[in-house]
Amino acid sequence: MPKSPNFRFFQGGMLKHRTTPKFLTTQTDYYALLFLSALVGGIAGSVVAMFEASIRLIGEQRLHFLDSLPYSEFIAPVGAVGAVVAGAAMAAVGFWLTFKFAPEVAGSGIPHIEGALDGTHEIRWHRVLPVKFIAGTLTIGSGMVLGREGPSIQIGGAVGRMVACKGKRFSHSSHILTAAGAAAGLAAAFNAPLAGILFIVEEMRPQFRYNITSIKCVTLATAVATIVMRSLHGQEAFLTIPSFEVPPLRSLILFAILGIIFGIIGVNFNKWILKGTAKVKKYHQNKLSRIVFMGAIFGATFSLLHLVAPKLSGSGMEIITEMFYSPMTWIIMVGFFVLRVIVTVACFSSGAPGGIFAPMLALGTLLGLSYGVVMSAWFPGWIAEPGVYAIAGMGALFAATVRAPVTGVILVVEMTNNYQLILPLLVTTLGATFIAQALGGQPLYSALLKQSLVKDKELRADHQTPLKDVT
Incomplete structure (x- = not known):
């Protein structure tokens, strides 16, 4: 019988992970x-x-x-x-x-x-x-x-x-x-x-x-x-949405298909953000006047959208709640999904000091709910509520882009208080992760970190002032 490997943490190649030689003495x-x-x-x-x-x-x-x-x-x-x-x-x-x-x-x-x-x-x-x-x-x-x-x-x-x-x-x-x-x-x-x-x-x-x-x-x-x-x-869940029943086991194949869809979308979503970030940096070239002007344009544009088309502005948390209680037809939700992908990529690529978690959850809700509505019409005996697929979509897009499927599952169930949906969420997020890996996509934040380090190296080579991590 082969011996088990000796996992001694602070030896060999792992020595760098030791915090200090005299740590916690x-x-x-x-x-x-x-x-x-x-x-x-x-x-x-x-x-x-x-x-x-x-x-x-x-x-x-x-x-x-x-x-x-x-x-x-x-x-x-x-x-x-x-x-x-x-x-x-x-x-x-x-x-x-x-x-x-x-x-x-x-x-x-x-x-x-x-x-x-x-x-x-x-x-x-x-x-x-x-x-x-x-x-x-x-x-x-x-x-x-x-x-x-x-x-x-x-x-x-x-x-x-x-x-x-x-x-x-x-x-x-x-x-x-x-x-x-x-x-x-x-x-x-x-x-x-x-x-x-x-x-x-x-x-x-x-x-x-x-x-x-x-x-x-x-x-x-x-x-x-x-x-x-x-x-x-207060101690309420982050999102106030309905609690759903556990879907039948035979419907897990539908969740796996949804994971494949989000895996493909997630890989391209990351590519669009990286390309957008590179183009924005190329435009402003670290010139403060251009950066401020760009910020003013973004601010004016999305302030106006907030007045005339509020679903295309803001973090998207209001959209999530609204879609669960007052869903639109699936084709309209897909249209809003496409438009919000564009505005999400544009805003995040601009370098504005804001995150992308909430916008991604809104995107997952829109496409997941659209998918659930269609599947409920095709397979009425397999689906209890289309909203279950919206919850699965939140975790799937997060997993495909960030490449953290378990975090995506736990994050969504804690936010929505739908702990009974862990199994369908696991199937969807793992499917999205496997497809993203198979297509060669890189985790979003690791790719952004690599991009910023490359940019720093180029700036130092050009004898310019280093600008660390502008993403």
Whole structure:
């Protein structure tokens, strides 16, 4: 009988994963690190809660400020123009703050955290925290198709680095605290603690240093962040949608087909984002005037869309809830899916400090629900509710693009409180992941990190100022 392999963690090629030669030499250090992890979770949860409240407040003020004034019905046209101008100004200021003071906060910020965990990027937390908070609030609040979940991960990671730097004796533990903060940020953003833990373990597996202590710290930080968020916003699920019955086992073949569809879409979706990001960088060439002008155009465009076609602007969370309770015909939903793919790719490729999680969930809902409506007409005995396929679609697109199927499953069931749908979600997300791998697609954030590193190398070769992680 062959011997089992000897998995001794800190030997040979894995030596680089050791945090420090004298890491946690006493029990006191161990408990102190756990305390710091809980502190990171508490701070991250509080900041993310304020981030969410700020986005909601500034978005409402942009749209409804004039409604509170006397004779508001007579100045409605002025209010519409004012909302568009305000959106343009907000986005322009957000782009200016980002590329002037902290270019690494552009985009979701997740590649920046991955680079920091891998040692290729530095987290300037004293810049990242205020710039990401303010610029993210402005750009997301302007109506652009962006989410707050990716920025919440970067904010959490920056909080972890801040705590590590302030606790100088534990500066060697910055890797653990950064990972713990990133997990706490996602957990607080989606009210999904298990998804926060799994995102670090699964999505950031090339950068995360696995050991039992780091896992404990990440888990503790996510738990504390979730407690803080729930104490401020309640314990309800992130999305208020119906609970569905478990579909029959024979319908799993339909979920597998849906996974294949999303696997193909996910590979191309990532390619479009990478190409769009490269074209935007080629256009502005790091010239601040062009960047600000581009931000103003994006802000004005999506502020106007928010008024005339609200389904084509914003993060898409409202669309998800609306589609479950008031679905449209499948052909119209497919049309909105195509249009939202275009605007999502455009907004995220622009480098605006916002994420793509929420827009992807909206896309998965639209196409998944369209598929469910069609399948319910073709196979009426196989499907309980078409909405089940919308939930499966959320996880499938996430899995195909981010390449984290288990995180996608847990994230969706925690968000929707539909834990009974784990099996169909597994079939769909695994199908999407396998197809994406078979087609040679790369995980989105790893590809963005690689793209930013290549760009940095080119800038250094041209004797220009390095611009780290503008995606």
